Amino acid sequence: MSDTPTTPERPSDSPAPPPPAPPAAAPSSATPKPRSALALWAMIVGIVAMVSAVIPGLSFAAWIPAIAAIALGVIALIRRTPRRGQALTGVVLGPLAWVTAIIVSVGLIAGLSGGVDDSAGDDPVAVEEAPAPVAEEPESEPEPAPEPEPEVVAPAADVVYSGTGDTILQIELPAGPDSIGIATIAHSGSSNFAVWSLDGDLNQSDLLVNVIGGYAGTVPFNLSTAERITAFEITADGAWTVTLRDVLSVRELPASATTTGQGDDVLVYFGDATVADLAHTGESNFAVWSYGASSDLIVNEIGAYTGQVRWPAGTALVQISADGAWTIALQ
Missing domain, CATH: 2.60.120.380 (Jelly Rolls)
Incomplete structure (x- = not known):
């Protein structure tokens, strides 16, 4: 080892190398959120459009959210959002809401116009025909129909017979063989004068007259329906007349x-x-x-x-x- 002092080296004037770049961040999972929200809004706006279409007061403006729902749904489908079901719901609800809004609006307009026409048609008639209020007089009771007068039946014409002395006189009653007979009889002789009524077998029925001498009077005969008088037996010494009359006379x-x-x-x-x-x-x-x-x-x-x-x-x-x-x- 040497004791020679070491001279420190001067730092170099060259720039230091840049630090290494940080590693790339992993793709965030929040990136598709805008696309998912677009599909969701398409469905929500479609539902709003459908609800507005069925409400008479809002159906006139339902076409606005209907178009918006269609547009949002189409855009979401083009961008291939992962929530395609919500986008399709918006696309379907939009046209459906539009058609429903048209139907509801037309029906509402027709109903309003019909009500206006009815009220307009009724009011003038009521105004024109309504008379001024007047006091109504009580209706008089209808007079009863007059009872028909009984039919007047004219009596049948008289049937007159005349002769002298004893006679079996065949007779015909004016009102028919079964009617009540009325005989007005006269005799001008002076002896016994008798008149018997005879039935169909010429049996004596009733002694109508039995006097001496002259006679004038009226007698009934043929009062019973059990026998029919068809002749008179006359006993006389003078002239006689028999007038047969209808009972109505x-x-x-x-x-x-x-x-x-x-x-x-x-x-x-x-x-x-x-x-x-x-x-x-x-x-x-x-x-x-x-x-x-x-x-x-x-x-x-x-x-x-x-x-x-x-x-x-x-x-x-x-x-x-x-x-x-x-x-x-x-x-």
């Missing part, structure tokens, strides 16, 4: 009135039960029969009579047998 016995007559007669009664005052001034039999719902013998006396009796109700044919004047006063 018989005069009425009015209620609350007085009816008078002479000899045999026939009347018709329509009314209620009442009280009758009867009188007769003859000398022979005085009898009053009422033929209605039942046959009632009201009076049966000989000679003069005055009395008060019950008079039955209902429609009835009244036969009076008398040889003098008589009176019937109904109360």
